[in-house]
Amino acid sequence: xxxxxxxxxxxxxxxxAALRYGVTVFAILLFLLALRRSGERAGRLSERLETMEKANxxxxxxxxxxxxxxxxxxxxxxxxxxxxx
Numbered sequence: 001x002x003x004x005x006x007x008x009x010x011x012x013x014x015x016x017a018a019l020r021y022g023v024t025v026f027a028i029l030l031f032l033l034a035l036r037r038s039g040e041r042a043g044r045l046s047e048r049l050e051t052m053e054k055a056n057x058x059x060x061x062x063x064x065x066x067x068x069x070x071x072x073x074x075x076x077x078x079x080x081x082x083x084x085x
Contacts, residue, residue, distance in 0.1 A: 009015045070076040 070079055
């Protein structure tokens with residue numbers, strides 16, 4: 001009984017056309033969902049890159065400040081006297 005209904009449905013020209021359009025719509029829907037997911041992934045990667053750049057800038061500034069620090073107490077005292085600190 002079910003086999004007869006499936007055969008009748010598959011043999012109908014209207015059913016084949018509906019199936020063809022349904023498969024096309026389904027393929028387009030899957031493509032759009034994949035595109036959305038790819039965009040989200042790219043957005044997360046971009047945000048991660050920006051965060052890393054900010055962290056690297058802060059670390060570079062800290063290293064530059066450490067390179068300019070006084071090496072001993074005498075140099076610190078001299079800088080304080082000169083007003084360079």
